[in-house]
Amino acid sequence: MEQNNEAFNLDRNMKVHNFNAGPSILPNEVLYKASKALIDFEGSGMSILEIGHRTPPFVAVIEEARSLVRELMQLEDDFEVLFLHGGASTQFLTIPMNLLESGETAAYTDTGVWSSKAIKEAKLFGYVDVVSSSKDRNYNFIPKDFTVPPQAKYLHITTNNTIYGTQWHHIPETDVPLVADMSSDILSRSMDFNKFALIYGGVQKNMGAAGATVVAVRKSILGKVTRNIPSMLDYRVHIDNASMFNTPPVFAVYISMLTLRWLKAQGGVAAIEKINDRKAALLYGEIDENPLFRGTVVKEDRSKMNVCFIMDKPELEEEFLKFTKKEDIVGIKGHRSVGGFRASIYNALPLDSVEVMVEAMKYFSMKKA
Amino acid sequence: MEQNNEAFNLDRNMKVHNFNAGPSILPNEVLYKASKALIDFEGSGMSILEIGHRTPPFVAVIEEARSLVRELMQLEDDFEVLFLHGGASTQFLTIPMNLLESGETAAYTDTGVWSSKAIKEAKLFGYVDVVSSSKDRNYNFIPKDFTVPPQAKYLHITTNNTIYGTQWHHIPETDVPLVADMSSDILSRSMDFNKFALIYGGVQKNMGAAGATVVAVRKSILGKVTRNIPSMLDYRVHIDNASMFNTPPVFAVYISMLTLRWLKAQGGVAAIEKINDRKAALLYGEIDENPLFRGTVVKEDRSKMNVCFIMDKPELEEEFLKFTKKEDIVGIKGHRSVGGFRASIYNALPLDSVEVMVEAMKYFSMKKA
Ligand SMILES: Cc1ncc(COP(=O)(O)O)c(C=O)c1O
Numbered sequence: 001m002e003q004n005n006e007a008f009n010l011d012r013n014m015k016v017h018n019f020n021a022g023p024s025i026l027p028n029e030v031l032y033k034a035s036k037a038l039i040d041f042e043g044s045g046m047s048i049l050e051i052g053h054r055t056p057p058f059v060a061v062i063e064e065a066r067s068l069v070r071e072l073m074q075l076e077d078d079f080e081v082l083f084l085h086g087g088a089s090t091q092f093l094t095i096p097m098n099l100l101e102s103g104e105t106a107a108y109t110d111t112g113v114w115s116s117k118a119i120k121e122a123k124l125f126g127y128v129d130v131v132s133s134s135k136d137r138n139y140n141f142i143p144k145d146f147t148v149p150p151q152a153k154y155l156h157i158t159t160n161n162t163i164y165g166t167q168w169h170h171i172p173e174t175d176v177p178l179v180a181d182m183s184s185d186i187l188s189r190s191m192d193f194n195k196f197a198l199i200y201g202g203v204q205k206n207m208g209a210a211g212a213t214v215v216a217v218r219k220s221i222l223g224k225v226t227r228n229i230p231s232m233l234d235y236r237v238h239i240d241n242a243s244m245f246n247t248p249p250v251f252a253v254y255i256s257m258l259t260l261r262w263l264k265a266q267g268g269v270a271a272i273e274k275i276n277d278r279k280a281a282l283l284y285g286e287i288d289e290n291p292l293f294r295g296t297v298v299k300e301d302r303s304k305m306n307v308c309f310i311m312d313k314p315e316l317e318e319e320f321l322k323f324t325k326k327e328d329i330v331g332i333k334g335h336r337s338v339g340g341f342r343a344s345i346y347n348a349l350p351l352d353s354v355e356v357m358v359e360a361m362k363y364f365s366m367k368k369a
Numbered sequence: 370m371e372q373n374n375e376a377f378n379l380d381r382n383m384k385v386h387n388f389n390a391g392p393s394i395l396p397n398e399v400l401y402k403a404s405k406a407l408i409d410f411e412g413s414g415m416s417i418l419e420i421g422h423r424t425p426p427f428v429a430v431i432e433e434a435r436s437l438v439r440e441l442m443q444l445e446d447d448f449e450v451l452f453l454h455g456g457a458s459t460q461f462l463t464i465p466m467n468l469l470e471s472g473e474t475a476a477y478t479d480t481g482v483w484s485s486k487a488i489k490e491a492k493l494f495g496y497v498d499v500v501s502s503s504k505d506r507n508y509n510f511i512p513k514d515f516t517v518p519p520q521a522k523y524l525h526i527t528t529n530n531t532i533y534g535t536q537w538h539h540i541p542e543t544d545v546p547l548v549a550d551m552s553s554d555i556l557s558r559s560m561d562f563n564k565f566a567l568i569y570g571g572v573q574k575n576m577g578a579a580g581a582t583v584v585a586v587r588k589s590i591l592g593k594v595t596r597n598i599p600s601m602l603d604y605r606v607h608i609d610n611a612s613m614f615n616t617p618p619v620f621a622v623y624i625s626m627l628t629l630r631w632l633k634a635q636g637g638v639a640a641i642e643k644i645n646d647r648k649a650a651l652l653y654g655e656i657d658e659n660p661l662f663r664g665t666v667v668k669e670d671r672s673k674m675n676v677c678f679i680m681d682k683p684e685l686e687e688e689f690l691k692f693t694k695k696e697d698i699v700g701i702k703g704h705r706s707v708g709g710f711r712a713s714i715y716n717a718l719p720l721d722s723v724e725v726m727v728e729a730m731k732y733f734s735m736k737k738a
C-alpha cells in the first residue's frame with residue numbers, strides 16, 4: 001500500500017477535502033485496490049477491464065456486491081438486488097413502466113428537482129397524484145402532511161434531496177408499496193429497509209462511482225402490468241439473469257463491491273451512522289453558532305448528507321470560497337437553485353475534513369469580526 | 370511508466386495473450402494512464418472517480434471522446450456523437466422507439482443472436498420485416514441477397530457477428546436510412562461511415578471498457594415519431610444536453626477517450642486496418658493450411674475480428690485448449706452455439722499474440738502428426 005503511494009508520488013494524507021455532491025469522495029483503500037486491479041486483476045495478468053464478465057472471477061464480484069447490499073440492508077428474502085446501467089434517471093421511467101398500469105394512479109411527493117423529474121417520467125405511463133410538495137418554498141422542507149389515495153399503486157419519495165439539503169428523517173407510514181430514490185443517502189443511516197417495496201439509486205455518492213445503479217425490489221410487486229416491457233427495462237428479465245442480462249458496467253460494479261466491503265469493515269450502517277451524525281452535528285453546529293453563516297433548510301428536515309448554507313452578507317461568499325480553496329477544500333459551491341454553499345458529507349468523507357471546514361469557517365469569521 | 374510497472378510488480382511484456390470476445394484487451398498505455406488517474410486525476414489530488422462530472426476537466430474528457438469519434442469516422446456535420454448508458458442491448462429498444470412509428474415497418478437482417486435480439490425489441494414498437502436470415506445454417510454466412518421494402522423506415526444490420534465470426538465486407542446499398550450495430554468491429558476498418566444514419570455499439574471491444582455505449586446519429590432522422598419518449602431514451606434530449614443529461618458513466622467514457630487517443634496515435638482507422646488485415650490473414654492462413662483445424666464460416670464472409678474454427682477431431686479440442694493455456698493464451702474457447710474455438714483479434718491485440726497462437730497451432734499439429 002505505502003509503496004504504491006510512493007510510486008504514484010501522491011500522499012493521500014495530504015489529499016484535498018472533497019465535499020463534492022456526486023460523483024464524490026471514495027475510501028482510499030478502494031482507490032488503491034482498484035488502481036492495482038486496473039493493471040492486474042487478482043494475479044490474472046489481465047486488467048479488470050479485460051476479463052470476460054461471465055468468467056468466475058467477475059461473477060464472484062457482482063454476486064458479492066449483490067449480497068453485501070442484501071446483508072447491509074438486512075433485506076427480507078422477497079427482495080432481489082440488481083446492479084443496472086442507466087443511473088437513477090433511468091429508474092424514473094423504469095419504475096412506472098414496471099409498476100403502473102396505464103389508467104392507474106401512482107402517488108409522488110415533490111421534494112426537489114429529482115422528485116419532479118421522477119414525476120415527469122411517471123406521467124408518461126399513468127396518472128400521477130402529487131400528494132405533497134414543498135416547491136413554493138424552494139424545497140426547503142419536507143412536506144409530511146399528506147394522504148395517499150388508497151388505490152395508488154405505490155408512493156414515491158426521495159429520501160434525501162441532494163440539491164436542497166433536506167432529508168426524510170421518518171419514513172412515512174403507508175398502506176401502499178413504498179418506492180424510494182435513495183441516490184444520495186443510501187446506506188448512510190439505520191432504517192427498516194423492509195418497509196420499502198423498491199429502493200433505488202445511482203451508486204456514485206455513498207456506494208461507488210458513476211456508471212452503476214442499484215435496485216432492490218420485492219419480486220411480489222412485479223408482473224402486474226399488461227404492457228410489453230422491453231427486455232432491458234424489465235426487472236424480471238434482470239432478476240432471471242442474475243443481473244447480467246447484458247454486459248454489466250464491470251468496473252463500476254467492482255468499485256461498488258469494494259465500497260460495500262469497506263462499509264462492512266467499518267461496522268456497517270449503524271456504525272457509519274454514528275460518524276455521519278457527528279459530522280453533521282459538527283457542521284450544523286458551526287453554521288448555527290457562527291454569525292456569518294445560516295442554514296437554508298427547516299431544522300427538523302436538515303440532511304445529514306448535503307449541508308446547505310448561505311452567508312448573511314452575500315458579498316463575502318466569493319471571498320470565503322477563495323479562502324477555503326487555499327485550505328484544499330473543494331466542492332462546496334452551492335447548487336445554482338439554492339446559492340451559497342453545499343457541503344456534501346457522504347460516508348467516505350472523514351471527520352477530519354469536516355473539522356478542517358469548521359476551522360475555516362471559524363477563522364474566516366474571526367478575521368471579519 | 371517503467372516505475373509503475375515495477376511498483377505493480379507486473380511486467381506487461383509477459384502478459385497473457387488475451388483473445389477475449391469482449392470485454393477484451395486494451396492498450397497497455399491506456400491501462401497505465403487510467404490506473405494513475407484512479408489515484409490522482411491530472412494533479413487534482415482527487416481520483417477520476419471523485420470529480421464532479423460537470424467540472425471542466427471531465428467536460429473536456431467527454432468532449433474529446435465525442436470529437437475523436439467524429440474525426441476518426443470522418444462524420445458529416447449532420448451527425449451527433451453520444452456516449453450513453455445501457456450497452457448495445459438498450460439501443461435495441463431505443464432505436465425503434467425513436468425511429469419507428471407504431472404501424473410502420475422497419476427492415477432487419479438476421480445474422481446472429483445479436484441481430485435477433487434487436488429484432489425482438491423492435492417488434493414491440495412496429496412491424497419488423499426480416500429481409501434476410503442465415504439462421505438455418507447456424508449463421509455461418511452473411512445473407513446478402515434481399516430487397517428492402519421502400520416504405521421501411523430503416524434497414525438494420527449487425528456489421529460484425531461476434532458469436533459466429535461473420536462480417537459484412539460490403540455495406541449494402543439501400544435507399545432507406547441504414548442503422549448498424551458495430552459493437553464488435555467499430556473503428557477496425559475503413560469504410561464510408563457517412564453511408565449510415567445511425568451507428569451504435571457497446572464500447573467494450575474496440576473502443577474501451579464495459580459501461581459506455583457510443584451512438585452516432587444523424588439529427589435529420591429524429592423527431593418523426595409521435596409517441597412520448599421517456600427522457601433517458603430520447604436521442605434529442607441527450608443531444609440537447611451534450612451527452613450529459615444525467616451523470617454519465619464517467620470512468621468508462623474516460624477509458625474510451627484514452628483508447629480513441631491511442632487509435633489516433635496509431636494512425637487512425639486506415640492504419641489499424643492494415644494491422645488487423647495482417648493478423649486475420651495470418652490466423653486464417655494457419656487454419657486453412659493446418660490439417661487439424663477448419664474454419665466454420667463461408668470464406669468470403671469471415672470476420673477479421675472474431676475468428677471461429679473447429680477441429681476435425683473434436684476429441685482433441687480439450688487437449689489443445691490445455692496446451693494453449695500453458696502458452697498464456699486466454700479466451701479462445703468458442704461460444705457454446707458454435708463450439709470449437711473463437712479467437713477475437715480486436716484493435717488492441719498485438720500481432721505477436723497472433724504469432725504465438727499460430728506457433729501453438731503448428732506445434733500442436735506437429736506433435737499429433
Ligand atoms: C436524489 C437523486 N436522484 C437522482 C439523481 C440522478 O441520478 P443519475 O445522474 O445517476 O441519473 C441524483 C443525481 O445527483 C440525485 O441526487
Ligand SMILES: Cc1ncc(COP(=O)(O)O)c(C=O)c1O
Nearest residue numbers: 246247456457458483531552571
Ligand atoms: C454485435 C453485438 N451487439 C450487441 C451486443 C450486446 O452488447 P451489450 O452487452 O453492451 O448490451 C454484443 C455483445 O457482445 C455484440 O457483440
Ligand SMILES: [Mg+2]
Nearest residue numbers: 112113161163
Ligand atoms: Mg433534489
Ligand SMILES: [Mg+2]
Nearest residue numbers: 287288290293
Ligand atoms: Mg449562524
Ligand SMILES: [Mg+2]
Nearest residue numbers: 481482530532
Ligand atoms: Mg452474433
Ligand SMILES: [Mg+2]
Nearest residue numbers: 656657659662
Ligand atoms: Mg485446416
